[in-house]
Amino acid sequence: MRKHLLIIVLFFSLGFVKAQIPIIKSNVADEFKNSSLVYKTFHNKYDLLIAFRTFSGWRIGNTNYIEILAYKNNSWKKILLTYPDNNPSKQTIKKSSLNKIKAKKLMGELESQNFWTLSNDSINMQYLEPQTVVANYAKNDTVFIVANFPHNRISVLDGSSYYFEILQGNNLRSYHTADPEEIAKHFPEVKSRIKFIKSKAAFENALK
DSSP states (O other), X not given: OHHHHHHHHHHHHHHHHHHTSOOOOOOSOHHHHHHOHHHHHHTTTOSEEEEEEEEESSOOSSEEEEEEEEEETTEEEXXXXXXXXXXXXXXXXXXXXOOHHHHHHHHHHHHHTTGGGOOHHHHTOOOOOOOOOOEEEEXXXXXXXXXXXXXXXXXXXXXXXXEEEEEETTEEEEEEEEOHHHHHHHOTTOXXXXXXXXXXXXXXXXXX
């Protein structure tokens, strides 16, 4: 009886983990894939791979870092890929295991933020349509319309840009945006940017 119960528990546990793995659809052209270091290095090596990197205005040294979480055969790996500016082919790859509880938590958080289907256009939006006219009146045969105009673009000096690449088979999704936390203060209405921020935080927490 105990053996049968153990088999049932393992069956549902494995099924749950597999159910957490989403189906990814590309949002980039083949030219982008051909230039992507992540795609060229890890194509068809994992069932799902999420790569993250940061570019900052303040930087020391000439080494690039790409932090990766990858899934295959019911196992998660943390991967750190490093390479010098002048030679991307000279890579160093370090791997370690990722706790399944952390992986499960991350998958749930990313799913709740619609991370797998975010749009670069929406997470980078810095223009909002004018709000509904708040006043419309006539005076001396002239019609006056009073409305709220859209915000101007926000620029951050020496800020940081963030990049995600999600790889599954031949499918590759790429997200990139600059200074989302700061810009979100000025455009809180752009919900996709908030979803990106929360997804980024969940991914960074999973790496700790």
